[in-house]
Amino acid sequence: MTTQIDPAPSGSAPPRATSPRSTTGSGWFRAFWRWHFYASFLVAPVLLVLAVTGLIYLFRxxxxxxxxxxxxxxxxxxxxxxxxxxxxxxxxxxxELPDATVVSMAEPRSEGRSTVFSVTMPDESVRDVFVNPYGAEVLGSLDPDTTLSGYAVRIHAELMAGTWGDRLIELAVCWAIVMAVTGYYLFWKGRKARARQKKVLRTRHAQIGVVAGVGLLMLLVSGLPWTGFWGARAQELATDRGTSMWSLDHGAISDPTSTLDESLPHSHATDVPWAQGATEVPRSGEPTGEEGERSVSNVDTAIAVADGEGLRHPMTVALPEDDGGVFSVIGYAFDAPSDERTVHVDQYGGGVVSTYGFEDYPTLAKVVAHGIGLHEGRSFGYWSMAGSTLMCLLVIASCVTGPLMWWRRRPSGSIGAPRGRMPLRGTPVLLVGLVALGILLPFFGISVLVVLLLDQLVVRRVPALAGRLNTS
Incomplete structure (x- = not known):
């Protein structure tokens, strides 16, 4: 929401309130405008990418x-x-694939759809194998990472740049929160000037931003648990206090299905206690009887048992990894995180080894599960889908109209940044708030320190840079 508004009446001289140490409304306005302006340079390109890939993922x-x-x-x-x-x-x-290891099976999502088996190839690559459920014939396979939605997921998560991409997104998320907050300040304080000047693009940008900002803040906050730095540190703090942001199902596995199937509860995180040997995974009982006479369950048995336990279809079944493993049947909970439930079935006798559901999650994990459901537009059916779609479109529009306004008004020889500094010396509350935000969002705090140091030690001491950046 780069609201380009001059609070002074048209034709009047700039008020002295724009002094760097001013705590008047005009000084605050220009200071917030300047922060909003510079945050947009970092945030807008990343948000545009996230909104487009998020839209693709919504309709995968x-x-x-x-x-x-x-x-x-x-x-x-x-x-x-x-x-x-x-x-x-x-x-x-x-x-069809004798050298592959079948990891899981996902029931057809609806009539007229194929059954999907996720397999691991000898080179450790993953394939989705599609089977016609009527003739039990293999139709073909795909690398889930190379589909349209697969690329969208990888770009959305880390810009397909590994750790560096993840860190850049996290940094942009921190500054996007600042951009949204400053944008609301500009919207409120600049409402009279907008009504007087009647500039269409500016007005449209403000109107879009005031709606998009709510959804954007929700998406940003609900997406933080996934981030590589903030999310990992938050999980460490939660673990130290005896809780967790994710489910603690001892029998679950981190990623039994491909990115094409999302009936799997997202509370099954990548770094899970049982994968680190911290907890014991439920095991099947010892087989009884002579070889060839043992009662052995199969995937259909597991589905039938889970159906009897009340799990919703279509189900996802993670197959036993070895002779002591279990069938982990995960009920459909795409549209209702509170329905997330897994039943672990003995691969020999077909009995229920253990169950784990939403009601067993730590309180923090329940909050995160609902937040992720909202983030992905799946918690309230079509209403949630429609709302997330609208938010993505509004974010895209905001990321386009903001830079377009700057491009139209930029002066020659300067980037056209508003003049003004945050009145921190005269406003202790603002300073405390900024420090608190920096502690809560470390990437934001570190980047602010870097910006302030560059501003004081470099920009203000090089006349050419000071002129181009409109340093006050």
Missing amino acids: FQLEPLIHADLMKVEAPSATSIQQPYANQLAAVER
């Missing part, structure tokens, strides 16, 4: 079947056709 279940209809869509041979048992479909995958 509509887009991918259109792009890969030969793999994801099927037709029943006749009105009386029935689906083959999942065990038969699994056997077809194992025949």
Whole structure:
């Protein structure tokens, strides 16, 4: 919300309130405007990328079947056709890819869709294998990372640049919060000037920003638990205090399915206690009877047992990793995080080894689960989807109209930054708030210190830079 407004009446001389140490409304306005302006340079490009990739991710279940209809869509041979048992479909995958390890199976999301098996190849790459549930025939496979939604997820998470990309996004998120807060200040204080000057682009940008800001703040805050630095430190603090931001299901595994299936509860994080040997994973009981006479369950047994336990379809089943492993059946909870529930089924007798659901989460994990549901536009069905879509479109519009305003008004020989400094000396509350924000968001705090040092030690001592950056 780069609201380009001059608070002084048209034709009047600039008031002395624009002094660097001023604590009057005009001084605050120009100082916030300047911070909003510079934050936008970092934030707008990243937010634009996040909004576009987020939009693609929102509609992944509509887009991918259109792009890969030969793999994801099927037709029943006749009105009386029935689906083959999942065990038969699994056997077809194992025949087609004898060297692959089948990790999980996801039931068809709806009628006319294929069954999806996630497999690990000998080179440790992951493939999604699609099976026609009526004929138990393998239709083909995809690398989930190279689909449209796969690329969108990787860009959205780390700009496909690993740790550096993750850190850049986290830095942009911190400054986006500052941009949103300063934008609301500018919107409120500049309302009279907007009404008087009636500049269409400025007014549209302000109107878009005042709506987008609410959703943007929600998306930014709910996305912080995923970040590599802030999220990891927050989880460490939570663990030290006997709680967690994620579920603590001893029997769950971190990523049993590909990025194409999102019925999996997101509370199953990547770095989980059982993966570090901190807790014991539930195990199947010892097989009984002679070899060949043992009662052995299969994926259909696991589905039937989970259905009896009340889990919702379509289910995702993580297959046993070894002879002592269990079938981990995860119920569909895409549209309701509070329905997240996993049933672990013995691979021999077919009994329930353990269950774990939303009601068992730590309180903090429940909050995070709902926040992630809102972030992904899935907590309230189509209403949530529509709201997230609208927010993405408004963020895109804001990221376009802001730079466009700057481009139209930029003066020759300068970037056109507003003049003004934050009146920190005369406003202790503002200083305390800035320090608190810097502690809560370390990347923001460090970047502010860097900016202030560069401003004092470099920019203000080099006349050419001071002129171009409109240093007061």
